[in-house]
Amino acid sequence: MVDTATPRLPLTDAPWVDDSFVRRVRALLRTAPLHDLEAGKALRDGDWSPYDLRGLALAAIDTVIDHMGLEFGATGEQVRQRLAQLARMSAPDRTGAEALRVADAVVAGLLNDNNRREAFALPYSDWSGRRHRQAEVAFKLLEEVEAPDGSVVLRATDEAVNLFVGALDRDIADAHAAAEAILASQLRRGRLDQAVHTARAARLRSIQYAGGVQRVLDATRHDIRQVDWHADVPDLLSDALAHLSERLETERHLVTTVRGLVGQPDAGPAAGILLDLIEDCQLRHLELHALLLRARTTFLDEQERQRFAVTADSRAFELTDQLLGPLLERTTGDGLSAVARFMTVALGPQPPRTTRLADLVDLLLQPRRGQDAPTDDGAPELIDLGDDRRFPPAAWAHAERVLAQVPVDGEIRLSQLLRDARASAPGSAELVALAALHAFAPEHAAPNLRATDDGRVLDDPQFGGRDLLVGREVEA
């Protein structure tokens, strides 16, 4: 296909730019959010000229990465305090509150809070394909994610890790191998402090690498159609296995070397840290290796399971245009069922609530709200009539009259008793209910009534629960 409208280079010429040009441009663009933060500081409330927001942003990424090794990520507070500390050092005469505001602004900028945390998307020119193409790079730097323990932590994305290690846009496996090669070289030359930084970077690569493999396996589990198991994944798996075998081999040598250093009398603290870092990598790689060996089975099982599964592909769904927009033009008649369905999913399953007798007793024994003076009725002594100051004596008298109709040789429904109580004196209904509850689940004193539950639900304006069958306890 020849597009004559677009000026092209003669076919004999090499392309204007090589592939590395595109990678470099993309790497450059990934620092843009940091520059934007710095450039936008004039618009902030107050004079922020003493603060280097670019530097603080990079420090934020470093802090997060420092916590990503053994912990799941850094908490927002850890990052905030660290940045505030740095901000105060650059402007000692300002308040601590301002330093915290600066810290918050930096983190919000890196999360892209202004744009609902969507990926940063920046256009660039790509001349690598012999003609000009307008392309876009989309990336995130920091992300807030839920940790398994339920806390929410900040994590650095692959792009941010690249910023941290000062690398351009490199293949993760290559970078991983390179980091370990540099590490070996630094160890040979005895540069232990530098080696610690390199080992951290190597461990990050290892985390990134495992993340990439895990994503493919998760996608497989979720919807096998998203993953190309005929060409891409087998290649990925065999490459990954080869990569890991190399890493484990290198790490074995590194561990031997560093162990030797740790034993020496003049070994500084760096040697111990190094050993921990490398051994951590080793462990990760062994786990990943085992995971890869199981991956093939995952695929076969999923293929079997998903063969007949018809899943609606909701992954290309535009909530605003496809759902919210059309719904705004609907009336109750034709829109209510759809929003109701959405709500039931959004709110999740609600286990049906049955009224527990214990809750009802608590509820009934609560002091009345409103104008009634609070009364002292802490202990649920339902039968000890003399000690209760909550109900007037008249109510007790009525309740006793109602309860007196409970036959010795039969049973009467709680609903019937409640109706009778209300008919004679409304205040006594509560006492009748309490007496029935006490008969059903005696707490302290032995009741002179007994109550059984045959499953029928109480239909009463005031009380919920079961319509108990109340009978008289035969005296022993």
Next chain:
Amino acid sequence: MSSGLRPADAGAAAQLLGYGLQPRLRPASAAGYADLVARHQSDVAFRELVDDIADGLGLIVLEADGVSGIVIAPAPGSVFEPRLSDYRANLSGDDRLIHGLIHVAIAAYAFPTPASLTDDDVRHASVVAVERFIRAACERLRERHGDPVSDPTETGQAWRLYLRRQATRDTADGRIGVSTTTGMIKYAFERLVAAGMATRTAGTDGGTYRLLRRYRTGVRELGATAAYRELMQALRA
């Protein structure tokens, strides 16, 4: 693959579903939960058993992961379905429509693009931002239709109903009125918090909330498409 299961596995599957009915519970915080989630991920026969038991109970399993645990949704008409009449007392049909729309709008605000539905980062939304978001969408419809909002002969399309309500109203004690749209949005967020789908992060902007992973899973795996299908069905009827 279904041959290796034993009766005890049914107990384990039911237990996993039981955990799922407690949305605030996480695999890390309950004994055995993480193991059951791991088994759900790796053992297809077990997963099918869980699905079947869920199906019988009127539940739909959406996903199980090590962070949120198992995420389930109620099937239509099941005993686990939250009743709209329990959402808030004494609502008219129009009120319910707006309350429901607010829930759709919270999701649409938090997940602006299809890609954002599949990310696993935490998204935030505030009461004020969601209010502005819905009002702006309604205003665009008003411009397009050019109709006065207050025309009583017009049918009660949702955007008209929404625009008829005030965003805020000053009350004597400084609280937001419950029938204002701001009050309704706040109520929706608080219900999501109670349901274990969101947490409150700050009091700024009328209340700022963090929407949890489990919420996004529900919206992505079922809520959006089920509501869409329901809408299409209502329009055909």
